[in-house]
Amino acid sequence: FTHSRSSPSCSSSVQLWTLPLPFLSKPRDFSVPNSSWGPEMMRLYEHYNSQCEVEMEGGGKREGLWRKLPSYNRILKYATGGVYLSKIIQSKARLFTRNIREPGAAFEYVLFANSEEQKCVGIFQAGHLLEGPPGHVHGGAIATMIDTVTGTHASMLSGPVMTANLNINYRSPIPLGSTVLLESCLDKKEGRKIIITCKVMSTDGSKVHTETTALFLSINVCHLLERA
Numbered sequence: 001f002t003h004s005r006s007s008p009s010c011s012s013s014v015q016l017w018t019l020p021l022p023f024l025s026k027p028r029d030f031s032v033p034n035s036s037w038g039p040e041m042m043r044l045y046e047h048y049n050s051q052c053e054v055e056m057e058g059g060g061k062r063e064g065l066w067r068k069l070p071s072y073n074r075i076l077k078y079a080t081g082g083v084y085l086s087k088i089i090q091s092k093a094r095l096f097t098r099n100i101r102e103p104g105a106a107f108e109y110v111l112f113a114n115s116e117e118q119k120c121v122g123i124f125q126a127g128h129l130l131e132g133p134p135g136h137v138h139g140g141a142i143a144t145m146i147d148t149v150t151g152t153h154a155s156m157l158s159g160p161v162m163t164a165n166l167n168i169n170y171r172s173p174i175p176l177g178s179t180v181l182l183e184s185c186l187d188k189k190e191g192r193k194i195i196i197t198c199k200v201m202s203t204d205g206s207k208v209h210t211e212t213t214a215l216f217l218s219i220n221v222c223h224l225l226e227r228a
């Protein structure tokens with residue numbers, strides 16, 4: 001992730017925002033297979049992961065079209081200042097999608113990015129704690145994953161961003177426990193605005209679950225941290 005709107009006065013905070021940089025201790029990447037991942041989740045993971053490196057003639061390897069994005073349980077670990085970033089809140093804060101420890105109980109997901117095609121995909125297996133309508137995934141949980149994939153995509157394209165608008169059409173419910181594919185594509189960039197479209201589909205592509213248009217605005221992280 002890069003940052004394009006920093007000011008010299010808070011450059012250290014900005015560096016902390018620009019993930020995935022290593023934290024002081026080696027962070028755990030949650031976007032790797034665990035025992036809860038079902039066959040569809042594993043199949044799609046292998047599909048994209050195998051395209052992250054390409055075998056060259058003569059035995060070596062080079063970077064492929066896709067890149068796996070790591071995911072941690074915090075975004076800002078050591079930011080300073082502000083009421084909202086007080087020490088107590090800082091020490092307890094967890095990324096919403098990574099705050100349930102039991103593998104498979106909630107959000108199991110992995111993101112891959114393809115910078116050449118300006119695309120990002122998310123593979124998402126929805127656990128039993130995400131129930132909304134009986135036997136199906138809660139619309140807010142689906143929106144969370146859409147925000148995660150499109151927000152990560154927008155940050156890759158433009159540095160730090162905030163979601164200004166998510167316009168989601170829910171077309172068909174997602175069965176609890178199933179794996180779905182989120183496909184995020186850049187629509188356009190206009191100044192600070194980044195407009196991204198995202199489809200949530202069944203893994204065989206036969207069913208569209210949701211269609212989304214998302215608007216992100218590039219922000220100066222200093223403003224966010226100093227707002228408190």
Ligand SMILES: CCCCCCCC(=O)SCCNC(=O)CCNC(=O)[C@H](O)C(C)(C)COP(=O)(O)OP(=O)(O)OC[C@H]1O[C@@H](n2cnc3c(N)ncnc32)[C@H](O)[C@@H]1OP(=O)(O)O
Nearest residue numbers: 075147148149151152161162163164165193215217218219
């Ligand atoms: C690792 C996981 C990644 C996950 C990513 C998750 C990202 C998130 O969830 S962020 C949390 C949810 N979002 C928020 O809390 C955002 C709250 N809103 C805000 O902070 C501000 O309104 C913010 C930053 C979006 C925009 O404020 P600001 O920077 O002052 O922009 P502002 O001057 O109002 O508007 C700039 C332009 O955008 C347009 N705009 C702003 N908001 C909207 C909107 N909701 N809809 C349409 N247009 C908008 C304005 O009309 C203006 O357009 P123009 O330049 O053509 O006149």
